[in-house]
Amino acid sequence: MSIRTRLTLWYSGVLGVTLLVFGIVLYGFLYFQLFANQRSVMEDLVRQVNSQLSDSTFTINGETIVQIPQLSDFRSVGYFIQITTAGELYSKNFPSQQISREMRVRIAKNKPYVEFVYQGVPFYLYTQKTQLTDKYGQPVFLQIGVLVDDIRNLLRAVSYFLIAFSLLVILIAATLGWYLSRKALRPIEQVTEAAAQIQKGVDLNRRIGYEGPPDEIGRLTNTVNEMLSRIQGAYEELEETNRTQRRFVSDASHELRTPLTTIRGNVDLLEKMWKRTGGDSGFTEEEKKEMSLEAMQDIAGEAARMSRLVNDLLALARADAGVEMSKQIVELRPLVEEVIRKAGLLPKTVEWRTGNLSPLEGAFVNGSPDHLQQMLFIFIENAFKYTMEGYVLIDAIRTSEQIGIRISDTGMGMDSREIPHIFDRFYRADVSRGQTSGTGLGLSIAKWIIDEHRGSIEVTTREGEGSTFVVWLPLCFPPTLE
Known part of the structure; x- marks a missing residue:
């Protein structure tokens, strides 16, 4: 059974119980009020008739005769009156002869009213003991009765109306409840449909449309939409990670395959030269030595290149694993001056x-000296690599909270559209491909080092005019210097 059906049944059941209670209370109130009014009129008639009985009694042959007054004198048309004792009926104008004994019992129990049906007609009877007695000394009772068929018909009509009205209201309420519950639960159905689409992996961009008030359903819809956005973001991030990983594996395999091919080719050449037995190899001893030396240099160079590549991959693997580098308070000026000295020994044109460098005076950062030097060497070596003429410059700038180390060059530069990608692994700008050697991992490592030091990198470049990299690091003030 669906929630909509259960809600409709609950609403209809609660409404039905409410209408039942209301009908019972209303019927009881009308019953009590109508008969209370009737009793009030009958009691008033009894008082008026009883006040005149002493004047209308006389004795014939030792028997007490009561002359009953006309009720029309009391403006009470439709009422009946009789005088009765223990079975003797002194008036014949009342359509009942079997009520006297029952009424005496009820009077003894302080219940003077009785309702009975005579020949299919409902009567309401009130009995009151008078001060008169009969010839046997038995008390004389005064009884007043009235037809109550109009009251009964009214109560019956009210009961029929209440039943019909209740059924109609329940039917209307059930119909409206079904419609409203369907409208109210429509967003939940949309949530289910969206979840089904996500489960099938069909459309992660789908969102649940809701134009209602910010109630529970609205908040649920917003929460689910936010969850869908996060799921979509996580899924896209996972896809991007998978694409990056596949590209990384492909690029790493390509970079490793090139030196391995060179090494294998040179090894094959050496084997052919030195393992031939008998016959003339076609090369003189001097040529063999020269070729062997060249092959060994190629092997050594490619091995060194592979070693650098493996070291870079290990550094990035540690970064991906979340390995935190050991840090300490570092004074930047001596570190930068040492980097400048060593950089002067690098091959360059x-x-x-x-x-x-005066902004570096008294500048301290919380970092790793080795990694900071490695990061600066990466930028400096890149500047030398991509600068064919002109110069490479290093200087410093400073703000109240940060220190900036700037490396500028007059090299080939790059398109500004390349800047968002230069820190991607194995990425190399199109303008540099085929002109310079490299693995494309250096800037990725430099970016990781900067992030570990809670710093940032600022890049400005123009194709054919050069590039400028500014490494910003947060300043640190050691306690001993405060």
Whole structure:
């Protein structure tokens, strides 16, 4: 059974019980009120008739005769009156002869009213003991009765009306409840449909439309939509991670395959030269030595290249694993000056310039000296690599909370659209492909080091004019210097 059906049945059941209670209370109230009014009129008649009985009694042959007054004198048309004792009926104008004994019992129990049916007609009877007695000394009773068929008909009509009205209201309420519950639960159906679409992996961009008030259903819809957005983001991030991983594996395999191919080719060449037995190999001893030396240099160079690549991959693997580097309070000026000195020994074809380093005076950061040097060397080596003429410059700038180390060059530069991708692994700008060697991992490692130091990188470049990288690091003030 669906929630909509259960809600409709619950609403209809509660409404039915409410209408039943209301009908019973209303019927009881009408019954009590109508008969209370009737009793009030009958009691008033009894008082009026009883006040005149002493004047209308006389004795014939020792028997007490009561002359009953005309009720029309009391403006009470439709009422009947009789005088009765223990079975003797002194008036014949009342359509009952079997009620006297029962009424005496009821009077003894302080229940003077009785309702009975005579020849299919309902009567309501009130009996009151008078001060008169008969010839046997038995008390004389005064009885007043009235037809109550109009009251009964009214109560019957009210009961029929209440039943019909209740059924009609329950039917209307059930219909409206079914419609309203369907409308109210429509967002839940949309949530179910959206969840089914997500389960099938068909449409992660789908959202649940809701134009109602911000009630429970509205809040549920918003929560589910936010959850769908997060799921979509996580799914897209996972897809991007998978694509990056596949690209990473492909690029790493390509980068490793090139030096391995070179090494294998040179090894094959050496084997052919030195393992031939008998016959002339076609090469002189001098040529063999020269070729062997060249092959060994190629093998050594490619092995060194593979070693650098493996080291870079290990560094990025540690970064992916969340390995935190050991940090300490580092004074930047001596560190940067040491980097400048070592950078002057690197192979280069352009001028190596040192700019204003005074902002580094008294600048301390919380970091790893080795990793900071590695990061600066990556930017400097890249600048030398992509600068064919002009110069490479290093200087520093400072703000109240950060220190910036700037490396500028007059090299080939790049398109500004390349900037968002230069820190991706194995990414190399199109302008540099085929012109410079490299694995495309250096800037990824540098970005990881900067992130570990809670820093940031600022890049400005123009194709054919050069690039500028500014590494921003948060300043630290050691307690000993405060």
